[in-house]
Amino acid sequence: xxxxxxxxxxxxxxxxxxxxxxxxxxxxxxxxxxxxxxxxxxxxxxxxxxxxxxxxxxxxxxxxxxxxxxxxxxxxxxxxxxxxxxxxxxxxxxxxxxxxxxxxxxxxxxxxxx
Numbered sequence: 001x002x003x004x005x006x007x008x009x010x011x012x013x014x015x016x017x018x019x020x021x022x023x024x025x026x027x028x029x030x031x032x033x034x035x036x037x038x039x040x041x042x043x044x045x046x047x048x049x050x051x052x053x054x055x056x057x058x059x060x061x062x063x064x065x066x067x068x069x070x071x072x073x074x075x076x077x078x079x080x081x082x083x084x085x086x087x088x089x090x091x092x093x094x095x096x097x098x099x100x101x102x103x104x105x106x107x108x109x110x111x112x113x114x
Contacts, residue, residue, distance in 0.1 A: 023094060024094075026090075027090040027091050027093075027094050030090035031087050031088070031090055031091065034086055034087050034089075034090075035087055038083055038086075038087075050063065
């Protein structure tokens, strides 16, 4: 037995609950919920920041005219990539599951051949 711990699985095992007859619709539903959650949090943070900025005497026109520096642009790009990764995860999981089932089926068929 190896001393190193095994890595956890990439996604939960077992049957995932379906809410719609078509699994593709379930994946769209999951992506929509992820996006809606992100958007709601972003709107709350924007509202908070704008209210705090107004208290400090910063007007919304200054916010609208703001140009981020290179570091801020990199951080924003990383955040967008993270959101895209989470948004696309249900679709990747579905694709991976299809590949795993196809590989498993292919392995079964080759063993069944006399």
